[in-house]
Amino acid sequence: MLIVPEREIANLMTRQAAFEAVEKVFAAMAAGDAYNFPVVREAIGHEDALYGFKGGFDRAGLTLGLKAGGYWPNNLEKRGLINHQSTVFLFDPDTGKVKAMVGGNLLTALRTAAASSVSIKHLARPDARVLGMVGAGHQATFQLRAALEQRSFDKVIGWNYHPEMLPNIQKVADEAGVPFETVELNGMRQADVIISITSAFAPSLMADHVAPGCHVACMGTDTKGKQEVEAALLARATVFTDEVAQSVQIGEAQHAVAQGLIAESDVTQIGAVINGTHPGRDSDDQITLFDGTGVGLQDLAVAASVVDLAVQQGIAITVDF
Structure with missing residues (x-):
């Protein structure tokens, strides 16, 4: 299994790479080549937090996985942490084996911004x-x-x-x-x-x-x-x-x-x-x-992109899982 820690994301993922990944997966969704799984998102009754799972499968890009995480509104004030916390897990669609674990905090911000900028490009x-x-x-x-x-x-x-x-x-x-x-x-x-x-x-x-x-x-x-x-x-x-x-x-x-x-x-x-x-x-x-x-496919698209970059640059950590 490959691990790409949160600390490495900023040096790997660019706004342009996020934009391209999100635009491509939106197109795949509309073409019927990718689909999202039902979202689970719940108030957990602790720290006013919302926690859940978003996942999906992109047949065109052979990307399968999920993002686990949510919103902890007290993080910044109490702990100096950002309120959104998440991790992305990718799996091999051929075997079901876990493929990668990727820090999802910065990726979530980048993919959300990429989605709105895709909409500006095509609709404004x-x-x-x-x-x-x-x-x-x-x-x-x-x-x-x-x-x-x-x-x-x-x-x-x-x-x-x-x-x-x-x-x-x-x-x-x-x-x-x-x-x-x-x-x-x-x-x-x-x-x-x-x-x-x-x-x-x-x-x-x-x-x-x-x-x-x-x-x-x-x-x-x-x-x-x-x-x-x-x-x-x-x-x-x-x-x-x-x-x-x-x-x-x-x-x-x-x-x-x-x-x-x-x-x-x-x-x-x-x-x-x-x-x-x-x-x-x-x-x-x-x-x-x-x-x-x-959507979960946004997270998977940017996570898959950052894993490829981490492997190319020798930054990805390999563990026997």
Whole structure:
């Protein structure tokens, strides 16, 4: 078995490599060459933690495995650790033997950011110039770095439940040489692209906060009950997702479907746009929305990529298991 420790990931995995792995697996999913297993995600009744498993099988890439982990909201304050903790396990699809164990914390941030940036590439207007950020936590910095590589943005605007955290994303904008401005939520109407990355259970971004022609990437809702945007926004938008079943069960679409504002058939896999079987955006004033729920195949794709890199560079640890 190969082990790639968390400490090695930063020197191995790039944003571009993560982007390519996620885009490829989204395309495979839409083509029917890869599928996710049902998600297990539970409140464990200790430390307010959510813990679960996401897995799947990519026949095209011969990648089989799962990610185990979740969200420990007290980690940062109590222990100086990031709140998201996870590990990816890969198995040989020919024999079922365990193949690799990979640190999943940084990979989770990279693959989540890659998913939203894939959606920006394929759904945002080519002339998008203002990028809005709703959320300013650890994950938001990864989202912003990846998004800035997809369009020639002139300005970043930001809002957060806790305004004292906004310097986290302002620093990223400053490093990229893009002006940053703090706004109220109604100021998001000036944005051509909005990324929402919070862990909220009540919406902050409302339908009236989003202007025609905007692309919205909702990246924080991955559990039943979570909600970042008003359900009415999905009724106004053309909705895309990583996986439809997961979107309507635990993603942002769960609320709009429950309220009868949209049907499951109104949600389209973004892989269909990547493959060219769906046109994606069809007008400059159309609102597009990507419901990024986070699928196991994303984790497996980036983990498999990083294992290959670790082997090439002689960094992977081999153990007899």
